[in-house]
Amino acid sequence: NAGVTQTPKFQVLKTGQSMTLQCAQDMNHEYMSWYRQDPGMGLRLIHYSVGAGITDQGEVPNGYNVSRSTTEDFPLRLLSAAPSQTSVYFCASSTSGFHQPQHFGDGTRLSIL
Amino acid sequence: DAKTTQPTSMDCAEGRAANLPCNHSTISGNEYVYWYRQIHSQGPQYIIHGLKNNETNEMASLIITEDRKSSTLILPHATLRDTAVYYCIVRGGSSNTGKLIFGQGTTLQVKP
Numbered sequence: 001n002a003g004v005t006q007t008p009k010f011q012v013l014k015t016g017q018s019m020t021l022q023c024a025q026d027m028n029h030e031y032m033s034w035y036r037q038d039p040g041m042g043l044r045l046i047h048y049s050v051g052a053g054i055t056d057q058g059e060v061p062n063g064y065n066v067s068r069s070t071t072e073d074f075p076l077r078l079l080s081a082a083p084s085q086t087s088v089y090f091c092a093s094s095t096s097g098f099h100q101p102q103h104f105g106d107g108t109r110l111s112i113l
Numbered sequence: 114d115a116k117t118t119q120p121t122s123m124d125c126a127e128g129r130a131a132n133l134p135c136n137h138s139t140i141s142g143n144e145y146v147y148w149y150r151q152i153h154s155q156g157p158q159y160i161i162h163g164l165k166n167n168e169t170n171e172m173a174s175l176i177i178t179e180d181r182k183s184s185t186l187i188l189p190h191a192t193l194r195d196t197a198v199y200y201c202i203v204r205g206g207s208s209n210t211g212k213l214i215f216g217q218g219t220t221l222q223v224k225p
Contacts, residue, residue, distance in 0.1 A: 042200060042217050088154065
């Protein structure tokens with residue numbers, strides 16, 4: 001049981017490049033979310049999904065796209081990377097019941113030059 | 114979801130109880146208090162949550178005041194491995210989404 005798996009762990013991009021951050025969970029969780037964390041700050045919600053085929057925006061969605069074609073996967077796409085998107089990205093999942101704890105991946109550290 | 118206020122940082126001696134306060138004076142009746150922690154930039158880890166009754170699990174205890182405007186997370190015997198950023202989060206009880214709104218958290222330093 002791997003939990004929440006994020007790939008890659010590290011990535012360096014040039015401004016304007018595109019990239020997809022992968023997130024997969026093997027716990028059959030309905031809910032999945034993407035957060036970003038900038039130095040010295042708490043996590044901020046980017047996008048979330050309550051099930052396959054359903055996504056919605058969080059606090060800071062601009063510059064990011066998501067889709068949820070399967071229960072297991074929730075990729076985050078940067079269409080045209082900008083230096084302001086340099087951050088650590090965390091994916092999380094949970095079951096649909098009220099007050100179920102969220103399980104987080106180990107993060108992807110992304111630098112955009 | 115209600116906003117929370119936490120001290121920026123706290124110290125605790127190893128082996129002693131760590132008491133982390135959280136103010137959530139605008140909490141509404143159906144909102145729960147959650148605690149997560151983040152150790153050295155790893156992904157956050159769930160600790161405990163509660164509505165109005167005190168809660169205890171293998172990791173910690175959660176004490177919520179009777180008016181529910183504040184709460185305290187208690188780590189009964191802090192170890193060096195408990196050094197982390199602790200986040201207090203208030204979330205609606207009727208929410209059917211998994212989203213959490215994180216604040217700045219409290220950096221707890223456990224010292225030998």
